[in-house]
Amino acid sequence: MYLTGYDISILRFTWGVIEDILNHSKSIKSFNIRVREPRDLDPGQFIMLWIPGLEEVPLSPSYYDGSLMRITVMKRGPTTEAIHRLRIGDRVFYRGPFGNGFKVSNKGRYLLVGGGYGASPIIYTAHKIREYGYEAMYVEGVKTESDALFIDEAKSLGLDTILVTEDGSSGIKGLVTDYIEEVISEYDYLLGCGPEGMLLKLLELCNRYGVECQLSFEAIVKCGVGICGSCELYNTGLLVCRDGPVFDSRILSRYLGGV
Ligand code: FES
Structure with missing residues (x-):
């Protein structure tokens, strides 16, 4: 079964606090999030972001260094509009990372x-x-x-x-x-x-x-x-x-x- 051998810790929610927000345009913002629990996250993998009361949203971070994670969110519906209304100091919850990311270890x-x-x-x-x-x-x-x-x-x-x-x-x-x-x-x-x-x-x-x-x-x-x-x-x-x-x-x- 697929979940055999899976690191089940990624199924558990963790959370982080928004430290900074950057407005790229009317419909796209980036959020710098100080994460509570460092988890390995390759570029191209995704997290499932969750705000209580709303659906989860899959997002592939635009930066991560083990402590700071940046997510870039485009308004596409009620959930992403709610994410755009978040402020510095707000908490966000997520599980993951999931999937396969970009492999960049080959020289070239x-x-x-x-x-x-x-x-x-x-x-x-x-x-x-x-x-x-x-x-x-x-x-x-x-x-x-x-x-x-x-x-x-x-x-x-x-x-x-x-x-x-x-x-x-x-x-x-x-x-x-x-x-x-x-x-x-x-x-x-x-x-x-x-x-x-x-x-x-x-x-x-x-x-x-x-x-x-x-x-x-x-x-x-x-x-x-x-x-x-x-x-x-x-x-x-x-x-x-x-x-x-x-x-x-x-x-x-x-x-x-x-x-
Ligand atoms: S099988 Fe459920 S989201 Fe991929």
Whole structure:
């Protein structure tokens, strides 16, 4: 059974206190949370955040150092609107981390691609890659300049940093996948998170150019531990919460075909 050998401590709720709040835009905020109990959390893994009286929300932190965890939350409904109303000093509860994150221990050149709000786990991954001392380029693709999230932070890490805007309001004008096609052959690994269409295009590019990729997919996550079946990826039998949310190109190509 799946839970055999599972570290069951991650099923237990823990909590933290909000220390700081950053407003990125009307619909996106980041919360710095001082956590009470350090738990190993790889970039790309997710937690189930809970505010009493509301549903749990799966969130992949945008930073974590064992003591401080940053979550970046987009307003999408009543629960995320309630999270946006939280203040400094409020407590939040969570269980996890769950799932498989990005693996960044191999030496090489990394191309990091965040589409919109999907940049959250990518910037945390960027921090890890810098810890390892590997080379990386950070690329964020958004509709317009005001949607950009972590461009300054990526620059402060010393990464080559590119912003791609669909309307040309800042950086390079166009689709992020068009830009990636121009540079992908210079890299050993591509790590991506963002809208489904972007991810499938990135998978196709990685297959075409022979670049190993790891892509983080979103799904409706309820239990978070592979029991309810709500998060199946495209009728493949793969569960985003258990087998992902980060999948490598070998698995994706086997289950999704040549794309
Ligand atoms: S959320 Fe229940 S199986 Fe994935």
